[in-house]
Amino acid sequence: MLTIALSKGRILKETLPLLATIGIEVSDDELNSRKLILDSNVEDIKIIVLRATDVPVFVQHGVADIGVSGKDVIEEKGYMGIYELLDLRISKCRMMVAAKSASDIQKNLLKVATKYPNTAKNYFNKINRQVEIIKLYGAMELAPVVGLSDCIVDLVDTGNTLKANGLKAFDEISSISSRLIVNISSYKSKNIEIKDLVESLEKNL
Numbered sequence: 001m002l003t004i005a006l007s008k009g010r011i012l013k014e015t016l017p018l019l020a021t022i023g024i025e026v027s028d029d030e031l032n033s034r035k036l037i038l039d040s041n042v043e044d045i046k047i048i049v050l051r052a053t054d055v056p057v058f059v060q061h062g063v064a065d066i067g068v069s070g071k072d073v074i075e076e077k078g079y080m081g082i083y084e085l086l087d088l089r090i091s092k093c094r095m096m097v098a099a100k101s102a103s104d105i106q107k108n109l110l111k112v113a114t115k116y117p118n119t120a121k122n123y124f125n126k127i128n129r130q131v132e133i134i135k136l137y138g139a140m141e142l143a144p145v146v147g148l149s150d151c152i153v154d155l156v157d158t159g160n161t162l163k164a165n166g167l168k169a170f171d172e173i174s175s176i177s178s179r180l181i182v183n184i185s186s187y188k189s190k191n192i193e194i195k196d197l198v199e200s201l202e203k204n205l
């Protein structure tokens, strides 16, 4: 039995067609049910659909053998108990520092609003900048506009959200896409099944 944890939302929309290309499908009835563990068309593959931030946690603890998770979430949580196996090249965007103007990010003690405190801390440490992190769970773009922070660290794709709120992207921290991750023990105990799945996916990217 292989249990695969998928991230809800935009990643799920792009992951399901990818799994379908290698013959793993979940019916709409299963997806729309209130069940938390879903059957796939393959007898020994179960699917769990989770909040994006919970996927690495389930994989780390071995509740799911493998998972599909944004690089942003993996980097924020760290690699304890998991390996990253494959870049799925979906849900691509960039982790960026954004502010109203360049002068806002020159301050000595920079106030940074973000959903990614570890990522932000690591980045500013590396460039020897002192920061105060303000952890938010959404609507980061509002923070500099209302004076809660000097800048934000957040995901940018089209740049429309920044533009709509009068912000500009300045520094790129990393490029993001979704990755296939695996529990380290599962990788040993279910090596053949997992390697087969990775190879099939790789061929279809």
Ligand code: ATP
Pocket: 007, 008, 009, 010, 011, 051, 052, 053, 069, 070, 071, 072, 073, 091, 092, 093, 155, 156, 157, 158, 176, 177, 178
């Ligand atoms: P939650 O509701 O659990 O807080 P969320 O609203 O952040 O999750 P999504 O917006 O579906 O959930 O995003 C989840 C993942 O999708 C992110 O972790 C990231 O990897 C990717 N992602 C987020 N925003 C974008 C974007 N604008 N373009 C491309 N990929 C994105």
Ligand code: PRP
Pocket: 138, 139, 154, 155, 156, 157, 158, 159, 160, 161, 162
């Ligand atoms: C993400 C991210 C930005 C936006 C960037 O938010 O947090 O706000 O996308 O994309 P853009 O550059 O194409 O505008 P999301 O749409 O996931 O909303 P949420 O954070 O409120 O869930």
